[in-house]
Amino acid sequence: MEKIILPDIPDLNKLDVYIANGGFQAAKKALQMEPSEVIDIVKKSSLRGRGGAGFFTGLKWSFMPKVKTKPHYLCVNGDESEPGSFKDRQIFEKNPHQLIEGIIIAAHAIQAQTVYIYIRGEYYRWIQMLQAALDENYERGHLGEKMKQTFNTDFYCDVYIHRGAGAYICGEESALMNSIEGKRGYPRVKPPFPAQNGLWGNPTTINNVETITNVPKIIANGWEWFASIGAPKHPGTLLFGVSGHVNKPGVYELPTGTLLTDIIYNYAGGVPGNKKIKCVIPGGSSMPPLRGDQLEGIKMDADSLREAGSAIGTGGIMVMDEDTNLLDVLVRISHFYHHESCGQCTPCREGTGWMEKILRRIQSGQGTSKDLDLLVDVASNIEGRTVCALGDAAAWPVKFMITRFRDEFEKYVKKEVVIPVKNKIHSMKYTTYSVENIKLPESTKP
């Protein structure tokens, strides 16, 4: 299987090696086309975003105004903060020039003359690597005004890195734009959408690093070639990051539609000690977890995973063996979303706090089975009621972990019974008691 993003070519991160392997031919070709032609090819290729939502890239580009009356911007999202995701870093390190070539083509397609690559602050070493690659391309005349001569066109663009500073929420596209503008990373209410009203109020497109890195190969080899790889409705390859309880954790580039079990057992070497799998989160920690005893036949593409009751997200596969305490895992996940909530909307700010609190109560041995219902209830009340998708990202793991692993969670809580108690004000009041704590009155015993 040919690799699109991380081919096995030694020293591909060196510009000369990249050029010797056909680098910048696609940019040359694309820059001779009309922007609409480039968008059309990407549309037909069915390339979908690799940042989590899986939106069709060509379609997204086509939302940008055709007639330019204001500056257009391209933001490349390299925030990579979703727990379980560690793929974009591989691109900065191993194939930065293909990312840069993709940027040139995308910028031309949407007529953006300024491009910001947003990279999480912790990736300082990778920022340095990518900056060195950008500098080299400036020197070679692949970027900036010199592009006009090099590629014999009227178009040119400048590319800058914006370094984040430790806030998961800045991966959300509108928070990312606020962060680039030098503000706190609060997500914006949509609409207006970025293609109309993005950076400094101008038309803006945001794409993930891996998404953009696909583009040169699509232009070079044609959309038919790309569309024929992997799952038809979600074609191409994905960089699957496998972590947790596997023998060979790492990033594996494989066609979409590859069996999840194939990735875990064949590529990532299976589970240490040949233990059974209890749970797999297939797309980064925001995605609904799957039961280990129901992994058979699940394919890793957007549609197949939706059918299986989860989502492809960033393709970060977290594997948990049979000895894993899922309560501890869920507490940790909930702590993360509580910590990272920007606090703008009440359901997310309060809800993430409540969920963590209740889960910690259960962890301390004080929880009851009612708390499990309460958690699912709180989660359902966050879902769909917030400015950005962090609310859903916080709700899903709680809701699905508890409903899908109810058997396991019941082990961590005390059983509860509902006992009717006479009350002077209301005719009847229902009070719940934990079974272990009370002696039931004779009359209420079944």
Added chain:
Amino acid sequence: MAFQFTEENLKRIEKARQKYPTSLAAVMDACYIGQEQNGFISDEVVEEIARVLEIPKTDVLGVVTFYTMFHTKKMGKYHIQVCTNVSCMLRGGYEIFDAVKEKLKIDNMEVTSDGKFSLEEVECMGACGGAPMIAVNSDYYENMTKEKVLEILDSLQ
């Protein structure tokens, strides 16, 4: 004496400013540079950034307090960050965090009395394939064990 950027750093800030149509957008770069020069972002650093970028002090403060990588108190010469998010936790992230705590005799976000080390429990650093991992200042150390981490701490001078 009030904090002042060095000539060299003023040039770096000016270069950062050139990347954007507004000077406010250069505030994060300026904060990094200020933090690097001063060790942390004090009130005086905030004032100096506001002065150099010609933006209100509150705008600088808002950014400094929002992002976790900007420190408003002095951290150690070696800032040890231990990831305890899920992928690291599954492979012993908390054992490593506890081992570092015990070795340095400090808690989360504290600094050793000699100012050499500080410790922070961090969220996923994007290195889950190399879990468990730690970072010392900007350098990542992956596939850690308790022993390896303690060795690294010993080697830091």
